[in-house]
Amino acid sequence: MVESVSITANEDILVDDDGKPKRTGTVWTATAHIITAVIGAGVLSLPWAMAQLGWIIGILSFLICSSVILYTSNLLTDCYRSPDSVTGQRNSTYMEAVKANLGGRMHLICGIVQYTNLTGATIGYTITTSISIVAIRKINCFHKKGVASDECRFSNNPYMIGLGIVEIFLSQIPHFHKISWLSIIASIMSFGYAFIGIGLSLATIIQGKGRSTYLIASKGQFTPDKIWNMLVALGNITVASSYCQIAIDIQDSLKSSTPENAVMKLANKIAIVTMTVIFLLCACSGYAAFGSDTPGSILMSSGFKEPFWLINIANVFIVIHLLGAYQVLCQPIYGVVETLAKQQWPSSTFIMEEFSMSIGKVKLNINLFRLVWRTVFVVVVTILAMAMPFFNEILALLGATAYWPLGIYFPVEMFIAKQKLKKRTFQWIGLQTLNAIFMLLAIAVACAAIHGLNESLRKYKPFMYKG
Numbered sequence: 353m354v355e356s357v358s359i360t361a362n363e364d365i366l367v368d369d370d371g372k373p374k375r376t377g378t379v380w381t382a383t384a385h386i387i388t389a390v391i392g393a394g395v396l397s398l399p400w401a402m403a404q405l406g407w408i409i410g411i412l413s414f415l416i417c418s419s420v421i422l423y424t425s426n427l428l429t430d431c432y433r434s435p436d437s438v439t440g441q442r443n444s445t446y447m448e449a450v451k452a453n454l455g456g457r458m459h460l461i462c463g464i465v466q467y468t469n470l471t472g473a474t475i476g477y478t479i480t481t482s483i484s485i486v487a488i489r490k491i492n493c494f495h496k497k498g499v500a501s502d503e504c505r506f507s508n509n510p511y512m513i514g515l516g517i518v519e520i521f522l523s524q525i526p527h528f529h530k531i532s533w534l535s536i537i538a539s540i541m542s543f544g545y546a547f548i549g550i551g552l553s554l555a556t557i558i559q560g561k562g563r564s565t566y567l568i569a570s571k572g573q574f575t576p577d578k579i580w581n582m583l584v585a586l587g588n589i590t591v592a593s594s595y596c597q598i599a600i601d602i603q604d605s606l607k608s609s610t611p612e613n614a615v616m617k618l619a620n621k622i623a624i625v626t627m628t629v630i631f632l633l634c635a636c637s638g639y640a641a642f643g644s645d646t647p648g649s650i651l652m653s654s655g656f657k658e659p660f661w662l663i664n665i666a667n668v669f670i671v672i673h674l675l676g677a678y679q680v681l682c683q684p685i686y687g688v689v690e691t692l693a694k695q696q697w698p699s700s701t702f703i704m705e706e707f708s709m710s711i712g713k714v715k716l717n718i719n720l721f722r723l724v725w726r727t728v729f730v731v732v733v734t735i736l737a738m739a740m741p742f743f744n745e746i747l748a749l750l751g752a753t754a755y756w757p758l759g760i761y762f763p764v765e766m767f768i769a770k771q772k773l774k775k776r777t778f779q780w781i782g783l784q785t786l787n788a789i790f791m792l793l794a795i796a797v798a799c800a801a802i803h804g805l806n807e808s809l810r811k812y813k814p815f816m817y818k819g
Contacts, residue, residue, distance in 0.1 A: 368608065370442050377605035381532040382619035385602045388535045388677050389595040390627050391542040396549055396649040398592065398631055399638025401585035403646035404578075406568040410635065413586060417593045418628040420760070420786070422620055425599055427763040429616045431770065432603045438611045445688060446600045446758070453766040462762060466597050467688065469754035470681050471733070477678045478737035482511040484670040487651070495660045509738050515675070516734035522679050523726040526717065527687060531679055538676025545651065545669040546630050552656050553637035563643025580800045587797030591751035593627065596759040601684045686726055693721060749801035756794035760787055
C-alpha cells in the first residue's frame with residue numbers, strides 16, 4: 353500500500369549555516385565521487401593514447417597533467433567560500449564561485465561551458481554503456497561462431513533505451529548528499545575493470561606475446577594523421593584527468609566540522625594519486641601488450657577476447673560504474689535548474705512541495721517538478737545518444753574546449769583575484785604562463801577533434817549504428 357503525505361521543507365530537518373539540509377560528506381565520500389568521475393571507461397583507451405605518444409612523451413604527459421590538475425583543483429577548493437576560504441559565505445556551484453570572486457558576467461560563460469560539457473558527457477556515457485553491453489553479446493557470439501562471423505553485429509538502441517529507463521529511477525535521488533553509496537559502488541567497479549585490463553595486459557607480456565613499442569610515437573614518419581592522433585591522445589589524457597566541472601558541487605556535500613577546503617584538498621590528493629597510478633598501470637601495460645596496434649579500448653570487442661567470461665565481467669563492471677557516474681555528472685545540472693526554479697516560483701506547490709511515500713518499509717520523498725524535469729532530461733539525452741552514435745568525437749571536442757576554462761583559467765584567475773596578486777610578479781607570470789600553455793593545447797586538441805568529427809559524419813547514420 354502506498355500513502356502520500358505532504359511535508360514542508362524545513363520540518364524536522366537539521367540545517368547548515370546557509371539554511372540547506374545538514375551536509376554529511378567526508379573525505380572518503382568526496383574521494384569516491386572524484387574517482388567515479390575520473391576513472392571511467394576512458395581509462396581503457398589510455399593504452400591507445402600511450403601508443404600514439406610513445407613511452408617518453410606518454411609518461412611525461414600523464415605526470416604533468418596529474419600535477420597540474422592537482423594544483424588547480426586545490427586553487428579551486430579555496431574558492432568554495434568567499435571572501436575568506438574558511439569562514440566566508442558558501443558558493444554551492446562553480447558559477448557562484450566565479451561570480452563571487454571575479455564578478456561581472458564571467459559566471460555566465462562558466463555556466464554555459466560547464467553545463468554543456470556535463471550534458472555532453474552524459475550522452476557519451478549512454479553510448480559507452482550500450483557499447484559495453486553490445487561487447488558482451490559480441491564476445492559471446494565470437495566465442496560460439498568465430499571472430500569472422502557476420503552475425504555478430506547488434507544494434508545499440510535497445511540498450512540505450514534500457515539504460516535511460518534505469519537512469520530515470522536513479523535520477524530521483526535528490527542531491528549529492530544522497531548518492532554517496534552509488535559513488536562508492538561505482539568507484540569499486542572502476543577499480544574492478546581497470547585491474548582486469550591491467551591483469552590481462554601483464555599476462556600477455558609475461559607469456560612473451562607483447563608487441564614492439566617505441567620511445568617516441570609509433571613506427572614510421574610523422575604523417576598528418578599521426579600528428580592528429582597524437583593531439584587526440586593528449587586530449588584524452590587531459591580530459592580523463594579533469595573533474596573541476598563538479599569539484600565545487602562535491603565540496604558542497606562536505607560537513608563543516610573540519611574546514612571544507614582542508615578536507616577537499618586531502619580528497620584531491622588521495623584521488624589524483626590513485627588516478628595517476630591506475631592510469632599509468634593501464635596505459636603502460638596495455639601499450640606493452642598490443643604495441644603500435646593498440647585498439648581504442650582494450651576490453652571492448654577490438655581488444656582482448658579471451659578469457660571471454662572475464663571480459664564479460666569487466667564489461668558488466670563498466671556498465672554498473674557508468675550508471676553511477678552518469679548520476680554524479682548530472683547532479684550539478686539538476687541542482688542549478690531546480691535552484692533557479694525555486695527562486696523564480698517560490699510559492700509554487702508543483703516546484704516546492706515534497707511528498708512522503710511509503711512502499712512497504714521503504715520511505716521515499718517525491719517532488720513533482722523533480723520527477724517531471726529529470727525524466728524529460730534523461731529522455732532527451734537518450735534520444736540524442738541514439739541519433740548520434742559518433743558523439744564520442746563531439747565529446748572529445750566538448751572536453752577539449754571545457755578543460756582549459758574550467759580546469760585552468762577560472763581556478764587561476766580566481767586565485768589571482770582572491771590573493772590580489774600584482775601583475776608581472778613572479779607568481780603572476782608563472783600562473784599566466786600555465787594558462788597560456790594549456791590554452792594553446794586546448795586549441796590544438798579541439799582542431800584534432802573537429803578533424804575526427806568530420807571523418808565520423810561521413811561514416812555513421814543517425815539511429816542506425818550497429819556495434
